[in-house]
Amino acid sequence: MxxxxxxxxxxxxxxxxxxxxxxxxxxxxxxxxxxxxxxxxxxxxxxxxxxxxxxxxxxxxxxxxxxxxxxxxxxxxxxxxxxxxxxxxxxxxxxxxxxxxxxxxxxxxxxxxxxxxxxxxxxxxxxxxxxxxxxxxxxxxxxxxxxxxxxxxxxxxxxxxxxxxxxxxxxxxxxxxxxxxxxxxxxxxxxxxxxxxxxxxxxxxxxxxxxxxxxxxxxxxxxxxxxxxxxxxxxxxxxxxxxxxxxxxGVHVSTELRRYVIDLVTATRTLPELRLGASPRSTLQLVRAARAQAALSGRDYVIPDDVQNVAVPVLAHRLVLTSEARATRRSASDLVGSLLRRVEVPRGDTGPRR
Structure with a gap:
């Protein structure tokens, strides 16, 4: 995307x-x-x-x-x-x-x-x-x-x-x-x-x-x-x-996109390269940032692109890598990027019901 x-x-x-x-x-x-x-x-x-x-x-x-x-x-x-x-x-x-x-x-x-x-x-x-x-x-x-x-x-x-x-x-x-x-x-x-x-x-x-x-x-x-x-x-x-x-x-976030955000955050907690995944606070912050990104793009509803555009700056600094991951020069930003490619993106209409 x-x-x-x-x-x-x-x-x-x-x-x-x-x-x-x-x-x-x-x-x-x-x-x-x-x-x-x-x-x-x-x-x-x-x-x-x-x-x-x-x-x-x-x-x-x-x-x-x-x-x-x-x-x-x-x-x-x-x-x-x-x-x-x-x-x-x-x-x-x-x-x-x-x-x-x-x-x-x-x-x-x-x-x-x-x-x-x-x-x-x-x-x-x-x-x-x-x-x-x-x-x-x-x-x-x-x-x-x-x-x-x-x-x-x-x-x-x-x-x-x-x-x-x-x-x-x-x-x-x-x-x-x-x-x-x-x-x-x-x-x-x-x-x-x-x-x-x-x-x-x-x-x-x-x-x-x-x-x-x-x-x-x-x-x-x-x-x-x-x-x-x-x-x-x-x-x-x-x-x-x-x-x-x-x-x-007031920017609308559909149920599908809320589940998408939760799936992304939950996935960070199961990565073997991480000692500490993202917190529930990061879930709330990711939704708020996606709302702000949607507003900057001129929309009153969030689409998957908005979540993806803010996921790295919102999530990466909260993750704690294992010593093995640091030794291989993996970065938290790389790991978030890989999750964005792996976690299934919601399909269909994510706008508000008019």
Whole structure:
């Protein structure tokens, strides 16, 4: 089956959204109706074009980042130094007019440096909570594997339940909430590998890779004369993103496709090359990512291509290979790809019953 993937920022376009907006005083556009799939296209196209000004020649990476955003998930960007991991995270954050905080993970970072701390107010004679940088719509965690496991674990509750508990008090995080974390898998000195429980909370993992010569030439031409990051302006706001998230939740997933997703995830648990297969959480994340991919393709229902287009970034980082599989240089991505070829694909109509 041939994946139906966009190849550039403009490939996300698929329809206007005049019915969903009206012109207010001064010609400003304001939202008046719930977001639709057609509305989504215009917004996502603008965000993709914005990010691609910084991350040149990587439309597939941008696609996965947008799928993760619309799936209400979190993104792990894992690659060698200098390929644009932090630039991707910062460009996506700057493209949305919402609260953004950046955390530089270091060995001496404490959990309270992330979540916040209760301080005693001598005038009020009571403790008051000072929120940490995790209280933002988009949190950019740079080099997350440089912090200790104790500090890394401070993100577990945030990423799973969209809340923070400090001194027995629970504080909700505003939607949308997305963690974009980067890590370098090569330089291991002074780093702490992410525990499986935390890797499982990332909806998708993406590796940027080196650009091709043409894209690198374009990058040299554009980036040496100016700094593209400084030129970026928000092209969407938090209210628009919240409306788009509601639209994605309404994308139809047929019973056949739900069984297909379960078959894929279950198959990872029986592979002899794996010590640990995908969790039930990954089943939910795969369905959400497939919904987001369908919406990006202009549909209000999921087809098998949508599942296949997101299966590798959603599942591969959750799998733990045996030492024998690592010795033969098998990768988790290869194993997921082989499962996509082996597991039977649903046939027939997978759209909603009209």
């Amino acid at each position: 041939t994946p139906n993937m966009p190849t550039s920022g403009t490939a996300f376009a698929g329809g206007g959204h005049a019915d969903a907006v009206t012109r207010g005083n001064g010609g400003h556009v304001r939202e008046t109706e719930p977001a639709t799939i057609a509305t989504l296209h215009g917004t996502v196209q603008r965000i993709a074009a914005n990010v691609e000004q910084v991350l040149v020649g990587k439309p597939e990476v941008v696609r996965i980042a947008l799928v993760t955003l619309l799936a209400e998930g979190h993104l792990l960007v894992e690659d060698v130094p200098g390929v644009g991991k932090t630039s991707l995270a910062k460009a996506l954050a700057r493209s949305i007019d919402c609260t953004v905080n950046r955390i530089q993970f270091t060995p001496d970072l404490l959990p309270s440096d992330i979540t916040g701390v209760s301080l005693y107010n001598r005038q009020a004679e009571s403790f008051e909570f000072r929120p940490g940088p995790v209280f933002a719509n988009i949190v950019v965690g740079d080099e997350i594997n440089r912090a200790s496991p104790k500090t890394q674990s401070a993100l577990l509750e945030c990423m799973e339940e969209d809340q923070v508990t400090v001194d027995g008090e629970t504080y909700a995080l505003d939607a949308p909430f997305m963690v974009i974390a980067t890590q370098n898998p090569i330089e291991m000195e002074g780093t702490y590998a992410l525990p499986e429980a935390q890797r499982d909370r990332f909806t998708a993992r993406v590796s940027i890779g080196y650009p091709d010569p043409q894209a690198e030439l374009a990058m040299v031409d554009e980036h040496t004369g100016r700094e593209p990051m400084e030129q970026l302006r928000p092209v969407a706001d938090a209210d628009q993103i919240r409306a788009l998230l509601r639209a994605v939740r």
